[in-house]
Amino acid sequence: MKYRFLPAAETDLIESIDYYEQCQNGLGTDFSIANFLNFVAAFDYKKSKYERFEDDFPNPNVRGKLSMIDKYALHREKLVGLDVIRLKDYKRRFFVSEKVKKLFEEYKFTGYSFIEVELT
Secondary structure, eight states: OOOOOTTTHHHHHHTTTEEEEETTTTTTOOEEEEEEEEOEEEEEEEHHOEEETTTTOOTTTTTSSSEEEOEEEEOGGGTHHHHHHEESOOOOOOOOOOOHHHHHHHTOSOOOOOOOOEEE
16 A cells, blocks of 8 residues: 555554555545544543533434533543544544644645644
């Protein structure tokens, strides 16, 4: 497997990301799909602002679970040594370390944005 998406991935991020590469005929471009492997219980419920699905929500599988987050706060100690994570309780977003942010900027990747979150 070649790491065209992020050249430093083989050494720096191999434990955090599983890559699936493919060249789509006719698109004229190579691309990678990244599967983020670290699901961490780092959400700080006391410092974050969020909503939960009601107990009578039609889908019983999500009742009581996080439905929306207005402000993220993460426990710093749960992130030590991790560069890319998803939250165990809310898998809709992923979070990256400052190291990954700098790599994205260095390689001039497009189609993304970063928002700083509070670390507690």
